Amino acid sequence: MSDDVLFSPFKLGGFTLKNRIGVAPMTRMSSPGDSIPRQDVLDFLVRRAENGAAIVYTEAIVTDYESAQGYPGQARLVTQRQIEAWKPVVEAIRKNGAVSIMQMFHCGRMAWPEVNPANRVIAPSAIGPAQDNPLTGAPYPVPDAMSAFDIQHVITGFVETAKGAVAAGFDGIEIHGAHGYLINNFLSSYSNRRTDEYGGSVENRYRFAHEIIQAVRPVVPQNRLLTFRISNWGVVDMEVSLYQDKAEWHQIIKLLSAEPIDAISVSTYDYSTTAFGTDQTMARITREATDLPIMICGKIYDRATAEDALEDADVILSAKSILLNPNWVDDIRKHRPLPLYKSEEANVAYTEAPLP
Numbered sequence: 001m002s003d004d005v006l007f008s009p010f011k012l013g014g015f016t017l018k019n020r021i022g023v024a025p026m027t028r029m030s031s032p033g034d035s036i037p038r039q040d041v042l043d044f045l046v047r048r049a050e051n052g053a054a055i056v057y058t059e060a061i062v063t064d065y066e067s068a069q070g071y072p073g074q075a076r077l078v079t080q081r082q083i084e085a086w087k088p089v090v091e092a093i094r095k096n097g098a099v100s101i102m103q104m105f106h107c108g109r110m111a112w113p114e115v116n117p118a119n120r121v122i123a124p125s126a127i128g129p130a131q132d133n134p135l136t137g138a139p140y141p142v143p144d145a146m147s148a149f150d151i152q153h154v155i156t157g158f159v160e161t162a163k164g165a166v167a168a169g170f171d172g173i174e175i176h177g178a179h180g181y182l183i184n185n186f187l188s189s190y191s192n193r194r195t196d197e198y199g200g201s202v203e204n205r206y207r208f209a210h211e212i213i214q215a216v217r218p219v220v221p222q223n224r225l226l227t228f229r230i231s232n233w234g235v236v237d238m239e240v241s242l243y244q245d246k247a248e249w250h251q252i253i254k255l256l257s258a259e260p261i262d263a264i265s266v267s268t269y270d271y272s273t274t275a276f277g278t279d280q281t282m283a284r285i286t287r288e289a290t291d292l293p294i295m296i297c298g299k300i301y302d303r304a305t306a307e308d309a310l311e312d313a314d315v316i317l318s319a320k321s322i323l324l325n326p327n328w329v330d331d332i333r334k335h336r337p338l339p340l341y342k343s344e345e346a347n348v349a350y351t352e353a354p355l356p
C-alpha cells in the first residue's frame, strides 16, 4: 500500500472524502431527559471534524419510543427540538470539511426495557441472549416474537428517524445491522428461529433488513448517503459466530450489494483477525463479494495498522483511539508511536467526564 492512500481523497456517493479516516459510531448515554445529547458530547463530534477526520458518525440513535432503546440516555431524532439540536452540529462538521452520518438502531433482544417508555422487548424470536446484561448484571428479558404490527412499527421508526436526520441536514444515514441488535437478530440463525417469511433461509432472514432499506432510501435524497453496518459478532455472547460460514456471509453481502446503499461498514473486534476458519480477514472476505465501498474498524490504532487495514477496505473507522486521543488523525499523519487502548479505558465515554 502506498503511503499516500490513507490521506488521499475517496469518492463516496456524491461526496469526496478528504482522507480515509472516520470517527466510528459511539454511544455516549448522555441524553437522559429529552433524548438530546449533552452539549459537550455534540462538541466532541465537531472537534473530531476540526481535527481532520473525513467522516463523523453519530452515536446509535434510537428509532422509536416503544422498544428501540437499549441503554439509558440514548438519543432520538424525531421531534423538532431534537432536530434543531443537531443542526448546528451538522453544520459545523460540514464547515470543517467532514461528512456527517447519523447512525440509527433498534436494540432488539439486547434490551433494557425500563429505559423505554412502553417497556417492551421485541425480537424475531422469543429467545434472549445467553449472557446477562453486563451493565445491570441481570439476565436479559425474554423478548416477544415480533408480530406483523411490530415489524411495521419498527420500520416506521427507522423511516421517521431518517427523515429527522435529513431535516437536521446530515450528509448520510446509517442503518445499524451489527452487534447483536434487532436487524442482526433477524439476519442471524442464532437469534432468528421464525418459520414465517422472515425466518429460515438467508433470503427470509434478510427480508427485514431489505424492507428497512427499501423504506428508508426514498426519504434519503439521492445526493446523501445511506450506509449499512454489519458484523459477525455481538456485544454479548461475543464468542458466537453470528453467521454460519463464509458462504453465508457472502450471501448476505451480495444481497446488501443489490440494495440502493453507498457503502458497507464491516465492524470487527480486530480487523487483522482471520474469520470463518479461513486465512482471510473480514474485510478481505467481504471484498470478494461486493463492489461497494467498504469501511473497516477494530483495533486500528497507529499508522501501520491503519495502512494494513486499508488493504482490503476503502475507509478506516476508529472508535477508542479517536475517542481518547483528539489528535489521532494528525498523529497518524506524522507516523507517531501510538498506544492500543483497552476497552475499559473507553468507558469514560459513558461518564460526564469531559473528553479532550
Ligand SMILES: Cc1cc2nc3c(=O)[nH]c(=O)nc-3n(C[C@H](O)[C@H](O)[C@H](O)COP(=O)(O)O)c2cc1C
Binding pocket: 024, 025, 026, 027, 028, 059, 060, 103, 176, 178, 179, 229, 267, 268, 269, 297, 298, 299, 300, 317, 318, 319, 320, 321, 346, 347, 349, 350
Ligand atoms: C464507547 C463506545 C461506544 C460505541 N457505540 C457504538 C454504537 O453506538 N454503534 C456502533 O455501531 N458501534 C459502537 N461501538 C463500536 C465501535 O464503533 C467500533 O466498532 C469498536 O469499538 C471497534 O473499534 P475500535 O477498536 O477502534 O474501538 C462503540 C464503541 C465504543 C468504544
